[in-house]
Amino acid sequence: TEEWVNEQVHFSDRLNGRQPSQPLDREQLRRRMWDELLYEYETEAQKWMKHESEMKKGDREREFKDRKRAIQEDISRIEAKVRQRRDSERQAIAEERRRERLNRAVLEAWNGYESRWAAITSSCEALSFEEIPWPVLVPPRDAADITADKIVTFILHPAHSLHQSRKEIIRSALLRWHPDRFRRLLQRIPESERKAVEEGICAVTRCLNDLL
Numbered sequence: 001t002e003e004w005v006n007e008q009v010h011f012s013d014r015l016n017g018r019q020p021s022q023p024l025d026r027e028q029l030r031r032r033m034w035d036e037l038l039y040e041y042e043t044e045a046q047k048w049m050k051h052e053s054e055m056k057k058g059d060r061e062r063e064f065k066d067r068k069r070a071i072q073e074d075i076s077r078i079e080a081k082v083r084q085r086r087d088s089e090r091q092a093i094a095e096e097r098r099r100e101r102l103n104r105a106v107l108e109a110w111n112g113y114e115s116r117w118a119a120i121t122s123s124c125e126a127l128s129f130e131e132i133p134w135p136v137l138v139p140p141r142d143a144a145d146i147t148a149d150k151i152v153t154f155i156l157h158p159a160h161s162l163h164q165s166r167k168e169i170i171r172s173a174l175l176r177w178h179p180d181r182f183r184r185l186l187q188r189i190p191e192s193e194r195k196a197v198e199e200g201i202c203a204v205t206r207c208l209n210d211l212l
Contacts, residue, residue: 001108028212042163046175072091102159103157103158103159104159105137106137106154106157106159106160107159107160109137109154110154110157110159110160111160112133112159113133113154116131116133117176120132120133120157120185120193123141124188125188126188126189126190127185127188127189128190128193129142129189129193129196129197129200132185132200134146134200134204135151135154135155135177135204136150136151136153136154137153137154138150139151140200142196143196143197143199143200143203146200146203146204147203148203148206148207148210151203151204151208152207152211155169155170155173155208156170156211165205167212170208170211170212171212173204173208174205174208174209175206175212177201177204177208178205179201179202179205
């Protein structure tokens with residue numbers, strides 16, 4: 001109000017050591033009131049602009065942090081995929097090498113199996129359980145070691161007999177291990193080992209018959 005403005009003017013004069021001013025006329029009061037309002041507006045506007053600037057700065061910082069975090073997450077995902085692919089490749093390479101070693105071992109064992117059969121059928125010397133070429137990858141210690149799984153793994157392994165069908169391989173093995181044909185070889189087995197050999201022969205023929 002006009003009275004309040006005049007009071008503020010007189011108060012300001014007293015603070016500054018000046019003589020109290022004469023009351024302002026209506027036009028001066030309007031200008032003074034306008035100046036006061038404008039000053040308050042500018043002060044509040046500056047405060048708001050500063051606050052808005054700080055808010056925008058905070059938003060930019062949060063946006064930057066969010067973007068940085070998103071980029072780091074993308075990088076982490078890419079690195080995880082690369083590690084997973086490398087691990088898969090290493091596993092595939094290791095598995096391939098394992099298969100190659102197994103194939104070589106089976107092929108070598110198969111060639112030895114065939115050559116030993118050729119040797120014992122062309123000889124009349126005595127045979128022990130261990131000297132019989134059993135159709136398993138690892139020579140058995142006794143008849144209990146001659147299992148169906150071991151026979152199938154060895155007889156039907158793809159590393160050998162590439163030009164024979166599954167049925168041809170099984171029938172060829174049955175002819176070799178048929179008890180009637182094997183009877184002549186049994187006469188060369190010591191009496192102390194004959195029962196174990198007969199059990200091994202039965203295990204082999206039973207497994208081969210089940211495969212037909």
